[in-house]
Amino acid sequence: MEETRTQDALLTLEGLTKAYPGVVANDNVSFSILPGEVHALLGENGAGKSTLVKMIYGLVKPDQGTMTLKDAPFQPANPAAARAAGVAMVFQHFSLFDALSVAENISLGMDHPPKPRELTARIRQVSEAYGLPLDPDRIVGELSAGERQRVEIIRCLLQDPKLLIMDEPTSVLTPQEVDILFETLRKLTQEGTAILYISHKLEEIRALCEHATILRLGKVVDTCDPREKSAKELAEMMVGTTLHVPERDASEPGDVVLAMDHVTLYTPSPFGTDLRDVSLEVRAGEVLGVGGVAGNGQDELLAALSGEARLTSGSVLLNGVPIAKLGPNERRALAVLSAPEERLGHSAAPDMSLTENALLTAAVRQRLTKRGFLRWGKTEDYAKRVIKEFDVRTPGPANAARSLSGGNLQKFVIGREVLQKPEVLVVNQPTWGVDASAAADIRQSLLDLAAGGTAVIVISQDLDEILEISDRFTALNEGRLAEPVPTRGLTVEKIGLMIGGMHAPALEDAE
Amino acid sequence: MIRPSLILEKRPSPSRFWATTTPVLAVIATMIAGGIMFWALGKDPIESIRTIFWDPLFHETFGPYSRPQLLVKAAPLILIAIGLSLGFRAGVWNIGAEGQYIMGAICGAAVGLAFYPTENILIFPAMILAGAFGGWAWAMIPGLLKTRFGTNEILVSLMLVYVAEAALASVSQGLLQNPDGMGFPGSRNFRDFPAAYNTELITGTGMHWGVVFAFIAVIFAYVLLTRHMLGFHVRLTGQAPRAARFAGVNPTRLVLFCLGISGALAGMAGMFEVSGPAGQVTIDFNSGYGFTAIIVAFLGRLHPIGILLAGLLMALTYIGGELAQLMLGLPAAAIQMFQGMLMFFLLAMDMLTNYRIRFTLKNA
Numbered sequence: 001m002e003e004t005r006t007q008d009a010l011l012t013l014e015g016l017t018k019a020y021p022g023v024v025a026n027d028n029v030s031f032s033i034l035p036g037e038v039h040a041l042l043g044e045n046g047a048g049k050s051t052l053v054k055m056i057y058g059l060v061k062p063d064q065g066t067m068t069l070k071d072a073p074f075q076p077a078n079p080a081a082a083r084a085a086g087v088a089m090v091f092q093h094f095s096l097f098d099a100l101s102v103a104e105n106i107s108l109g110m111d112h113p114p115k116p117r118e119l120t121a122r123i124r125q126v127s128e129a130y131g132l133p134l135d136p137d138r139i140v141g142e143l144s145a146g147e148r149q150r151v152e153i154i155r156c157l158l159q160d161p162k163l164l165i166m167d168e169p170t171s172v173l174t175p176q177e178v179d180i181l182f183e184t185l186r187k188l189t190q191e192g193t194a195i196l197y198i199s200h201k202l203e204e205i206r207a208l209c210e211h212a213t214i215l216r217l218g219k220v221v222d223t224c225d226p227r228e229k230s231a232k233e234l235a236e237m238m239v240g241t242t243l244h245v246p247e248r249d250a251s252e253p254g255d256v257v258l259a260m261d262h263v264t265l266y267t268p269s270p271f272g273t274d275l276r277d278v279s280l281e282v283r284a285g286e287v288l289g290v291g292g293v294a295g296n297g298q299d300e301l302l303a304a305l306s307g308e309a310r311l312t313s314g315s316v317l318l319n320g321v322p323i324a325k326l327g328p329n330e331r332r333a334l335a336v337l338s339a340p341e342e343r344l345g346h347s348a349a350p351d352m353s354l355t356e357n358a359l360l361t362a363a364v365r366q367r368l369t370k371r372g373f374l375r376w377g378k379t380e381d382y383a384k385r386v387i388k389e390f391d392v393r394t395p396g397p398a399n400a401a402r403s404l405s406g407g408n409l410q411k412f413v414i415g416r417e418v419l420q421k422p423e424v425l426v427v428n429q430p431t432w433g434v435d436a437s438a439a440a441d442i443r444q445s446l447l448d449l450a451a452g453g454t455a456v457i458v459i460s461q462d463l464d465e466i467l468e469i470s471d472r473f474t475a476l477n478e479g480r481l482a483e484p485v486p487t488r489g490l491t492v493e494k495i496g497l498m499i500g501g502m503h504a505p506a507l508e509d510a511e
Numbered sequence: 512m513i514r515p516s517l518i519l520e521k522r523p524s525p526s527r528f529w530a531t532t533t534p535v536l537a538v539i540a541t542m543i544a545g546g547i548m549f550w551a552l553g554k555d556p557i558e559s560i561r562t563i564f565w566d567p568l569f570h571e572t573f574g575p576y577s578r579p580q581l582l583v584k585a586a587p588l589i590l591i592a593i594g595l596s597l598g599f600r601a602g603v604w605n606i607g608a609e610g611q612y613i614m615g616a617i618c619g620a621a622v623g624l625a626f627y628p629t630e631n632i633l634i635f636p637a638m639i640l641a642g643a644f645g646g647w648a649w650a651m652i653p654g655l656l657k658t659r660f661g662t663n664e665i666l667v668s669l670m671l672v673y674v675a676e677a678a679l680a681s682v683s684q685g686l687l688q689n690p691d692g693m694g695f696p697g698s699r700n701f702r703d704f705p706a707a708y709n710t711e712l713i714t715g716t717g718m719h720w721g722v723v724f725a726f727i728a729v730i731f732a733y734v735l736l737t738r739h740m741l742g743f744h745v746r747l748t749g750q751a752p753r754a755a756r757f758a759g760v761n762p763t764r765l766v767l768f769c770l771g772i773s774g775a776l777a778g779m780a781g782m783f784e785v786s787g788p789a790g791q792v793t794i795d796f797n798s799g800y801g802f803t804a805i806i807v808a809f810l811g812r813l814h815p816i817g818i819l820l821a822g823l824l825m826a827l828t829y830i831g832g833e834l835a836q837l838m839l840g841l842p843a844a845a846i847q848m849f850q851g852m853l854m855f856f857l858l859a860m861d862m863l864t865n866y867r868i869r870f871t872l873k874n875a
Contacts, residue, residue: 020520306757307759308756308757327759327761328756328757328758329758329759330759340757342753344751345751345753345754346751346753346754346757347754347757348751348754349747349750349751349754350750350751351525351750351751352746352747352750352751356743356747359743360747360754360758361757361758363740363758369740372739372740372741373738373739373740374737374739374740376738400525
């Protein structure tokens with residue numbers, strides 16, 4: 001089958017190999033992409049997906065191997081060369097200037113931008129043709145994440161690509177926005193454009209892709225037609241072992257431990273989102289899931305609970321006692337712990353060792369200081385304990401946080417809080433960019449914690465994750481929190497509407 | 512065609528070996544490049560380098576004179592650089608140590624001179640406190656402006672140097688001018704005022720109270736950075752400000768702490784200098800130590816022990832430079848170039864800590 005694929009292929013990779021110090025990111029990778037197909041690239045974090053697409057896009061040069069594009073040798077020296085050959089890429093993290101308009105941003109990303117008026121007309125034309133509503137004159141800072149992604153996509157489409165690479169495109173979109181995106185991608189493939197689609201979301205891949213190449217530890221381990229496989233089968237191919245599905249221990253939730261009462265928080269950041277009149281309650285032994293699309297107040301909600309931000313008004317109560325005026329460490333002393341979304345630079349210091357990173361949040365509760373002096377021995381022991389109990393793959397606690405893969409660092413960050421026996425734990429995006437097996441471990445540890453009586457708040461954009469682990473569900477939309485509803489019986493469609501800003505009561509009326 | 516090429520590869524984590532080796536390599540590279548410069552100036556490069564690095568310590572005639580100078584010159588550099596390094600580690604860029612040094616000297620000297628000619632054992636300690644206060648207060652200006660109004664501490668602290676220099680010119684011809692000085696600018700000489708004189712503690716070594724405080728500062732900074740939570744917070748703030756906030760660091764307090772301590776140490780250095788080696792407040796008693804200390808801080812990798820060694824090395828180039836001016840007629844600018852090269856090579860070699868160079872043959 002691969003042989004016939006190679007004959008008609010748009011892009012063929014043969015024996016691509018790329019090694020970095022200490023790791024072979026891609027080892028003899030070969031496959032082909034046909035014109036007009038949506039080709040999924042599947043693999044855990046660290047499987048080598050990013051390195052592979054970077055080679056195709058000219059960001060990284062392969063050590064060995066060849067690429068053929070439309071029967072001609074393809075060796076892009078840089079992204080501009082790749083674009084000239086008809087390869088375009090939409091990155092997971094957008095590279096847009098908030099202060100500029102859509103048209104100006106698109107113009108900046110083009111190698112030969114047309115005149116502003118022409119460009120505006122073409123943006124309108126492309127956005128209509130592909131069903132991507134976007135006003136070229138709007139300022140990017142005002143756009144939602146989904147709209148920002150459209151800017152990136154239209155920038156690519158204006159260059160008439162033969163191959164469009166998309167890295168985790170749906171991680172920031174609502175289900176409705178995902179539908180619009182898929183519609184666009186299908187239109188593109190009908191015109192013969194091939195799409196190389198990278199995602200962790202197996203259901204999406206099953207819905208969209210006709211062919212999948214599965215990478216594990218830098219090697220191609222399997223290919224398949226994802227439409228013929230179940231999500232579980234795909235995940236097993238990716239992980240190589242049987243996926244461990246977290247088990248719910250249905251226990252009666254206890255008393256209200258943490259409550260937010262009409263909390264309003266004006267963020268100092270010009271592109272942050274203010275929290276408006278947010279009220280919630282979490283009970284002992286309960287997991288409250290907070291859904292919502294990125295940039296709707298998730299970071300601010302975590303900061304309000306961790307003590308990093310001062311409330312504008314409202315109160316936060318722990319067992320009925322106000323704690324809103326307390327800083328992060330005073331809250332830690334009261335067993336209110338948190339793990340922010342951004343691993344490198346927020347929940348962990350990239351260039352510091354794991355021992356030092358253990359000190360970062362565990363100093364108070366683990367008594368790692370004595371009259372301000374550090375107890376390095378005890379700190380190292382704690383770091384080792386986190387590494388051991390949470391199966392963090394690293395040579396030892398002296399290694400820098402940034403040397404760990406995303407999944408391993410996330411296990412360390414979550415483990416660091418879990419082992420401190422929190423009464424309340426707030427996590428933001430606990431499994432963002434984490435491979436399937438590490439994600440399962442992290443979710444299980446959160447469930448175990450709740451089973452032990454901790455009140456857990458999980459802020460996540462991964463709806464499947466929330467449905468899987470939370471008892472009650474709520475969503476953030478433009479800094480407002482929907483009325484929490486029991487997770488049981490909720491469908492993805494209903495959740496999508498809540499995320500879109502329609503609160504639960506309205507939802508019931510709509511039915 | 513096969514073409515040789517050099518590739519820079521980022522190391523997974525910074526190399527400890529290169530972090531300690533690069534300063535040594537930088538010194539060697541400076542000697543080579545400096546030698547070439549001296550040769551271009553028509554001097555014997557070997558002799559020039561020897562005059563700068565070897566003669567101040569081991570020359571039969573000059574050695575006994577210049578050896579004590581090593582500690583005298585190194586002490587203010589180390590004292591100031593230790594304070595600066597704490598700020599630099601936290602991402603607080605105090606560039607105006609020279610101004611804090613001057614204000615410390617003025618305040619310390621003023622307190623001493625106010626008691627002239629009383630002999631009391633408490634006068635000198637009071638001068639130390641006043642010196643530290645002067646530097647601290649001068650550093651609080653950029654500190655408060657930064658934390659209150661978000662001004663840039665680099666610009667404000669730097670501009671305040673020129674204000675301090677103007678203040679120095681004013682007091683040495685006004686408030687602190689020697690009433691018995693027959694109208695010459697400059698204060699009374701502290702050599703004539705034993706209770707306030709920063710005397711040589713051990714004859715022939717150059718060891719004065721400033722040297723003692725410099726050593727204490729090195730130990731203090733070392734313990735702070737490696738063993739204390741505050742030092743951890745300083746490092747954390749520099750490396751990951753958001754993580755520092757998450758760890759409970761109050762950014763305002765940390766900025767004020769870093770600026771305050773570097774100002775106080777610079778102020779003390781100024782006081783020790785004016786009451787000892789300089790001897791009096793004059794318009795130009797300050798010899799740029801506040802700026803050179805920035806080089807010392809980076810040459811020492813912002814590490815207390817490194818700064819101790821870097822301070823001694825920088826002092827050596829000062830003394831050796833003077834000697835080279837005297838003996839070989841090298842221009843003063845050439846010595847400054849030489850010190851600049853040291854900084855240049857250090858920063859350039861720094862790359863080796865984070866990157867490795869790979870030499871490969873490739874098909875072009």
